[in-house]
Amino acid sequence: MILEGRNLTFSYEEKEGTVFQNVSLKVESGERAAILGPSGFGKTTLCKILAGYLKPQAGEVLLDGKPLPKKGYCPVQMIWQHPERAVNPRLRMRDTLADGQEIEERIIRELGIEQDWMNRYPQELSGGELQRFCIARALGRDTRFLIADEISTMLDMITQSQIWNFLLKETKEREIGLIVVSHSEPLLQKIAARSIRF
Ligand SMILES: Nc1ncnc2c1ncn2[C@@H]1O[C@H](COP(=O)(O)OP(=O)(O)OP(=O)(O)O)[C@@H](O)[C@H]1O
Numbered sequence: 001m002i003l004e005g006r007n008l009t010f011s012y013e014e015k016e017g018t019v020f021q022n023v024s025l026k027v028e029s030g031e032r033a034a035i036l037g038p039s040g041f042g043k044t045t046l047c048k049i050l051a052g053y054l055k056p057q058a059g060e061v062l063l064d065g066k067p068l069p070k071k072g073y074c075p076v077q078m079i080w081q082h083p084e085r086a087v088n089p090r091l092r093m094r095d096t097l098a099d100g101q102e103i104e105e106r107i108i109r110e111l112g113i114e115q116d117w118m119n120r121y122p123q124e125l126s127g128g129e130l131q132r133f134c135i136a137r138a139l140g141r142d143t144r145f146l147i148a149d150e151i152s153t154m155l156d157m158i159t160q161s162q163i164w165n166f167l168l169k170e171t172k173e174r175e176i177g178l179i180v181v182s183h184s185e186p187l188l189q190k191i192a193a194r195s196i197r198f
Pocket of ligand 1: 012013014015019037038039040041042043044045046
């Protein structure tokens with residue numbers, strides 16, 4: 001599969017001027033791509049457009065030549081920088097996980113999610129524990145592309161390493177395309193991705 005952003009132009013209503021104009025990129029499933037660029041240049045905005053959370057003023061996002069599905073599970077899933085903002089605080093983790101497609105037990109185990117965390121609310125977990133849930137949730141059966149926007153910046157080295165080892169293995173085995181935004185050079189070297197500069 002190919003995920004393509006074609007001639008994307010975007011501006012926020014609340015902000016004067018465009019964030020970017022005429023940006024194009026193409027990523028294949030099974031490929032790893034890193035989006036690089038200075039702070040504030042619109043990397044997160046681009047990720048949100050590619051995952052269907054924001055609509056560009058011009059240009060289009062195509063998955064194998066077709067627009068992203070308007071209903072149902074989106075094959076392009078995003079993992080966010082702040083997991084606590086990406087979950088409903090009123091839902092127990094078990095229900096948060098049940099939100100999208102069914103998640104294989106294997107994924108939950110490999111991510112080191114403990115059974116007793118399932119009954120807790122997000123505010124009863126650490127950032128790293130919560131991020132593991134957000135990663136699991138993004139890995140439904142029909143995921144073809146995963147967009148990881150600064151997902152490990154706030155985590156300790158051991159957690160970072162566990163999460164990335166898992167993600168690299170999982171995306172390779174399932175031929176999921178991985179798009180990574182990070183300012184961390186060591187991480188980008190480990191991922192050894194093609195760079196898309198902003
Ligand atoms: N909801 C919003 N409303 C108005 N302006 C916004 C909004 N979200 C982001 N912006 C602005 O759009 C620009 C691009 O933001 P974005 O978060 O996409 O950049 P980034 O490259 O991901 O930055 P960083 O590396 O610091 O995370 C910034 O100037 C930001 O202030």
